[in-house]
Amino acid sequence: xxxxxxxxxxxxxxxxxxxxxxxxxxxxxxxxxxxxxxxxxxxxxxxxxxxxxxxxxxxxxxxxxxxxxxxxxxxxxxxxxxxxxxxxxxxxxxxxxxxxxxxxxxxxxxxxxxxxxxxxxxxxxxxxxxxxxxxxxxxxxxxxxxxxxxxxxxxxxxxxxxxxxxxxxxxxxxxxxxxxxxxxxxxxxxxxxxxxxxxxxxxxxxxxxxxxxxxxxxxxxxxxxxxxxxxxxxxxxxxxxxxxxxxxxxxxxxxxxxxxxx
Numbered sequence: 279x280x281x282x283x284x285x286x287x288x289x290x291x292x293x294x295x296x297x298x299x300x301x302x303x304x305x306x307x308x309x310x311x312x313x314x315x316x317x318x319x320x321x322x323x324x325x326x327x328x329x330x331x332x333x334x335x336x337x338x339x340x341x342x343x344x345x346x347x348x349x350x351x352x353x354x355x356x357x358x359x360x361x362x363x364x365x366x367x368x369x370x371x372x373x374x375x376x377x378x379x380x381x382x383x384x385x386x387x388x389x390x391x392x393x394x395x396x397x398x399x400x401x402x403x404x405x406x407x408x409x410x411x412x413x414x415x416x417x418x419x420x421x422x423x424x425x426x427x428x429x430x431x432x433x434x435x436x437x438x439x440x441x442x443x444x445x446x447x448x449x450x451x452x453x454x455x456x457x458x459x460x461x462x463x464x465x466x467x468x469x470x471x472x473x474x475x476x477x478x479x480x481x482x483x484x485x486x487x488x489x490x491x492x493x494x495x496x497x498x499x500x501x502x503x504x505x506x507x508x509x510x511x512x513x514x515x516x517x518x519x520x521x522x523x524x525x526x527x528x529x530x531x532x533x534x535x536x537x538x539x540x
Contacts, residue, residue, distance in 0.1 A: 281347065281357040287367055291358060295330060295368050295380055301434050308383050310436035312448065313369055318346050318379040320446030327353035330380035332360050332368065337376035346377065370438075383436050386425060386452040388460060393469055393491045396424025398539045400532065401461065403507050404430045404498040411435055412443025413529035415451050419444075421536045424491070425452035429461045429507075458506070465510050468493055473539065474503050474511035475531060477524070483515040483538050492539040499528050 284292060297303040298311045309329060312318055318328060319342050331350040337343045338359060347357050365374040393399065400418050405411050411433055418426050426435075432455075434440065441448050456464065465472060471489040475496060495511055497503035508514055517526060517534055526534070 281351070281359065283359045284364065285361050287364060289364075291330065291356065292360070292364055292368065295332065295378070298380065299370065299438055301437065304383070304434065304436055309380050310383055310441060311368070311438055312379045312381055312441050312446075313377075313438070314375040315340065315342050315346070315377040317441070317444075317446040317448075318377050321379060321381055321449045322346055322349040324449040326381050326384070326449050327355060328379035328381055329353075329355050331355060331357045332365065332378045332380075333358075334362060334365055334376045335359055343377060346379070350379075381449075384453070386454045388427070388454050388456045388464055391425065391452075391454065393424070393493075396422060397490045397492065398422075398536055399424045399427065399491060399493045400536065401427040401429055401493060401495045402432060402498075402532075403458075403495065403503060405432045405496075405528065406498050406500070407528070408433045408435075408437045408440035409443050410499065410527065410529040412440035412448075414532045415440075415444045415453075416447040417529065417533045417536055419447035419450045421540055423451065423536060425454055427454045427456060427461065429456055430458050462506075462510055465493070471513065472511045473535070474508050474514045475517065475535060476503055476508055476514040477516060479514040479516040481513060481515045483517050483535060486513050486515045486538075488539045490539075494532065494535045494539060496528065496532050496535070 304310055327349045350357050368378055435453055470491040472493045
């Protein structure tokens, strides 16, 4: 395919990309939107060529834009030069990024994971906030974790909000989806420690034994780990609260646990 220019907000491709803000559309198409040249290049460099690449006229001369264009065309994707108005509509922002990529969703298979491939893995039970999820994915990438397992009904890691929060790490960290039953059965074969966090736990997170590979299991923002999930852990720990706050943001708590395991 070749590059082309589009100026109409009613163009079918523009409308299709805008629709990817809806989870129903992402689920049906298996596609998602990543905004910004940095995120798009992260995708390209990790072997994920865009299915659709949109860029403004001012971005076309940038060397990394040319790299993204070449990768998109080599993968038989579609490259479109668009106006600022189209970028704003697609991004739903007044000051949009100059480059937007549409990528195919990728999930790894729980049964094929190799625990020994990394020192630490993360499992999240029914996480609700896409910003938290995206930040956790980014933190897992920074710490060299093997992947993030989404247990039960979780928010969509490919929502625009979650992808923004990953800062490109959505392409670097394997994502896995599992039901509670699937995760419980699979966890029985885990070769290292499974560590959860509970406000009622008695073991300080700094004093726990983290046998590698360590699987960090975190509950959701409202309820934490329910009893059946906590029971799957070899040890449940607490992160001490010294001020008036009685809990931490989920992404902050997960980051502390990831680096404690590291």
